Amino acid sequence: MGTFIERPKFSCALGGALTTLTGLNRVVPIVHAAGGCANSLSVTYNGAAGYRGVGYCGGSMLPTTNIAENNVVFGGEDRLEEQIENTLFAIDGDLYVVVTGCQVEIIGDDARSIARRFADRNVIAACTPGFIGNTLKGYDAVMTSIVENVIEPSRAKNPKEVNIFGVVPGHDVFYRGNLDEIARLLGLIGARANTFFGTGNSVAQIREYGKAALSVVLAPKTGARPAQRLQELNGAPYILSELPIGPSGTAAFLRQIGSALGIDGKLVESAIASENAYYYDFFGRVVDMYADLDWQRYAITSADSYCAHALTKFVANDLGWIPHLTSINDIESEAEQIEYAKRFDDITSECKPTVVFEQNAGQIIKHVRASWELNRNGKYYDALAPAYVIGSSIDAGLAEKLGASLLTAAFPVSNRVVMNKGYAGFRGGLTLAEDLLSQIVSNR
């Protein structure tokens, strides 16, 4: 059973469903819930995911049954049917996805049956009441429904085609940039990445995703469920991987995928070598100032399991910062915590990070204080400085208390506008280095 959370970095399953659907081209959600759920959740992601926008038919444009107290008493299925029929008339779309809120699931409306009546008109459904869990649960529910109802089973497989799961639009603030870079990278080793949400993707293309021979799940807490379902229905196995950030993370990623697809190791190594050369060709620009001004920092990373390790690895292994403490907010079970902590074995810095699992944002400062000798008014004090917080907008207070710089690199991000920027890959690593170091010189 979950506990209460101080300043959670998630919305609910319905929020996850909506931010996922908003990332799909010409896909129209139909929200069976009280009138405010859809727009409020859309505002969460528009305001806290680098102003990612409302997409094709999001925000106040979201069709909703707008159920009220009388529906809670008498049921809302008739209203849903009317809303679906009218949405099909009013909104052009390639796919309509009915998603449900808490109120209608508690009273037992059967949204899936209603949606099935419209199956021949591209209407599908997913149960996504907030009480089944956070954002990631909503992504899983919607993606599983897409796997079951949209992706056409295919016996013929393209051995070098992979489906990417686990990147949640909006929750990954940089999802567009990240997915485009992942597709580009896999292209370098002769593979084709089906990203669902990348540039130019369409429902017609997603229908063809059954041809992929492999699914890659990039997050530990989401994506495995739809990938598993796809394996059951269509035979493509899945592997667990991680969002690759920067040279060392991306090299490992390419080797893993290359090996899983049976791609010639020489091709993979030559792709890594040329990308690595590209990275250092640009990174070389800052070498002098990095060294002259001492841009090495103590890094405190605060993020969810999707990117906490990947960000830490980048600053430690690639940028040469001291990975002091990493706090992960979304892993509750002890077994999973132990499993996730093992990822940090690949940190190559002399000093290894303290890894904590803390879902209450206000407690992170206590972990930091516990990790470092207090200043007892001695004449000499080895301070935790200069420090840098790599986290989210919620961690602004933490950075302020520590006197540290802050880069919002994980959800929520409300202090900057994100368009095609991404942190994935070699090129994303350059972008991340640019953003991290720009903060240091921003007052010049």
Place this chain on the structure above:
Amino acid sequence: MSTKYAQELSYGFTRQVAPPVRETRIGVCSAYCGECSKLVEDIQSGCAQLQSRKFAQSGGCQLMLAVGIVSSLTNVVIVVHSPLGCCSGFVGTGGVRKTTRATRGKRSEEFVWLHTNMDEQDVVHGGVDKLREAVLYAEREYHPDAIIIANGCVPGIIGDDIDSLATELGGRLSAKLVPVHCEGFKSKYVASGYDSAYHGVLRHLVEPTVKERSAIPDVSEQRDFADRYRISKTVNIFNVGSNSNGDEIELSRILSSLGLIPRVLPLNATLDDLAHIGEAALNVSICATHDDYLLGHLRERFGTPYIIDTLPIGIRSTNRWVRQIAAHFGLQKDAERVIALENEALGAALEPFRKALAGKKVYVGGGETRILTTAAFFKDDLGMELVGVKAHNVDRFVEEIAEELHSPELEITVAAGQPAEEVAVVRRLKPDLYCGHAGANGWISRLGVPNLPLFGMLLNYMGYAGAYELARKAAKAIKNTNFVKNVSANVGLPLSKAWLERDTRLNIKETEQII
């Protein structure tokens, strides 16, 4: 002193755990397409309240509005009792709260909220235990002045008794515990959320302080005399989430010029400010949609008379607002002098904007009092052609404002959000300028119509200075319209051709009961 309708209402709900929703307390129309004068008739007869939509889109939730009020208070922690999605917008608004406080010179504080994170087990077994843990955590970790519990739909449907918890913990906490009942499904009229918030404030935070008596002779008497004098001139101005500090300064300035002592609350107030809320000669609303519930109860509790009339946007509405307040204090002559002076200076200052804007077609959408007063300013003071308005909801508070517009044939749509209808209407009416509520302007941009926001938490709209700023913003919006041209040419709308060409009235249906 107030509109006829405001005088008819009665209050006395604070003995109940939760306030009545506005559907039953006031009566409201949330779906209508037609002429302005017909709407007023249909509301009086009750027909307009019985309409709803076949195709509906997402509007607001009363939880968001309620929490918007109470989360602005100084040194409070909010506990959202619900699954994780409710109020998840907080992840993006911590910085905004900081800015709105900073502009008012308020102490900077880190905004803290807790979430009970209700899950499937809680739906079955109830979530009060988790709520108790969250409240105790808030008390232990942050020592706030108040811990405010915002109740979402799930605990509302399963029947979690948050008030018993408040009673149970009441004596054990240094913080005041404030349950706010704002379950979204209970009201389609999201402004019910304001009543929910103020219900909690009235029941738990408005506790007058007891004056200590001095042992030194006459000291207490002198102090009481000074207090009575101060109170006799004090006017509480009730702010709203959509007004800026610039608005508050401007309205305060006008009242100060009449020799009155303005005090702005309850948003951003400390608990101490709320304890003294009864120490005023007059309570003045700037938006009936927000605060009739609060003002009505304060009159019953402290005997403070109130004015709920117009929203001081534009010249005529501001003049009317000033005159009503002045009349209460017998300051009519002073008011006329102030008004004459202000109107003359403003009239001259507006001249260049009149030249730029006169004859241009304008459409205004948003909250009822705000749109009607803003529309009147565009039409009467700037000489623009008003082609239509859209109100989120309409109730009887705006009957007089609607009549003062003198546009009985004006096309009015009543719709909370519903951009599909609004886009179709605006597309047909082809205004040169659109002024609308947050959430609508983006769709209007995609349509290619230049626009400006109806409100802004950092922009001045109210009073005489606000009228000038509003005219300035309107003129600025048409100085370069390339943004909307580019957007409309390159970023699409999801609406079907059939929908856009159909009469929007066909989307309205009659229902048998108020829903």
